[in-house]
Amino acid sequence: MRTTALHGGGTSPARHSGPAGVVDDIRDPGDAFIQAEIDSNRRYEYTLIPKAIIAFAVVAALIIVRQLFFV
């Protein structure tokens, strides 16, 4: 038996949005843990929206600079 805690957060996709919690055997963590991980990963996908907004903002900033100083 091995005791392992998986935490959310981090910057690599592999470490993103794992459910916080402790399981007795990480090789077979049980349905509850896996379902929590699925739910956590599903919620993580909502971060795609603010990321898109940030990318839009970068493009918008360039267009504003162009309109203000180069047209």
Add this chain to the structure above:
Amino acid sequence: MNGLDWGHIGLTALQVFLLILVGTGAIPVLSAAVAFLAIPFHSVKNHYRRAAPYLPRVAIVVPAWNEGAVIGQSIERLMALEYPREKLRVYVVDDASTDDTPDVVLSKAALYPGNVFHLRRAKGGEGKAHTLNHGIARVLEEDWMEALLIMDADVIYEPNSLRRMTRHLADPKVGSVSAYIREGSLDKNYLTRFIGLEYILSQPAARRAQNVLGAQACLAGGAQLHTRENLMAIGGRIDTSSLAEDTITTFETQLRGRQVVFEPLAVVLAEEPGSVDALWKQRLRWARGNVTVTSRYRKIWFRPSRVHGLGSFSFGIVWFSIWLLPVAMILSSIGLLGLLLMRSELAATTFQILWISAAATFIFILAYGAQLDSRLSASSWRELLTFPGILSMLVMLTAFFPNLVMVYLPGLFGLRLTEGGEFALTAAIYIWIPFSMVGAWAARKVEKTWAGPVLTPVLIYLSGYGSLLCAITFDSYIKEARHAEAKWDKTEKTGRVTR
């Protein structure tokens, strides 16, 4: 004659023709924009709602030819997966290796009895698909296997990756699942960093979009998980007639009405080529394989079907935009140059519309993609900033800020462009993009000379990594036109992958 000014009509017709040529350059830009604008919708249109806890018995088939340097570590990582050990079997198919691959695999088989198996082909060198089929045939002799994982010998699976893939197979509509192949070399150089960025854009970015659009172009060769039912439905074997067996497997799965899911949070680390020459050989094989796929499935393109999404307009545009990108680049530049030579005012206008759109799309793509794997992007910031190529960025700057390049920059040196100089510079800017492929081609040519270690990276940074890929695609046109032999060319791996 009849009061018609045939000269004027001819010039107008020529202008329209040249405008159409310029317009071809807009197709890949629009295609990329649509694909990346689809990504945020993955927040609501994804497969997680239909995923469920599911840990099937997985047979892992690993093709191996002279993989002694990497196969031991790969097996160890597989045995360390966060997955029930009794539900894992690893079949290493040794493709008549001449190095210590058999010894390494046999030692692991002794260490993990019942989990690791060594299969050996007497005759090797026929290609990955043949090697895989040897292992698949052995696996199918028993009923044990519920899911089949196909991988490469050198890749490293993150501990949670297989569990994150199998959960999608709980949905009986799913035939296959793929993971995010992430560049994982320990000793990264400029090229592997470019490849890492490319993989971010093509996988956690573009394949999320393909999840949304309802059709996947290709299961990653290093990480494709199939249900037993799907494997049997596609014939119980991998296609051996082309160099694009992964894409053909992906298409055959979807043509039979089964879904292919890309799982962005299952990460598999891979070692990618560290030299332009090795990358060229690898991608030329892929590009020529795509020619086969395009031809073989000619009856599905742009023909929507209730069974699969491969015939949708959006998928067709994405597929052909990538495949025909070099053609679009060349035609677009010919159109711009033609309009310039006609002294048409449309030249500057269309150039600005096309390149401002391209620049805005490109910046959006890079800004978005960088956030999807921020750790890898941060370590590759130089390649991120120069991804389109420094000279191509100057072309974008000229479109975005016309006075900056034509007036302010020369002014910094006390210069002012003459009319002839301005014309020559404009012409050079219009035709640079196809010529950037020549720069990429030259990078490969000089790589093995004494100047290569310095000149090749300089040429790639100047010409752009995208231009390198386009040059390879263009080379595939030439090879296909010449009916050059299409042979399996293994990419050398040295075991540089790390977490």
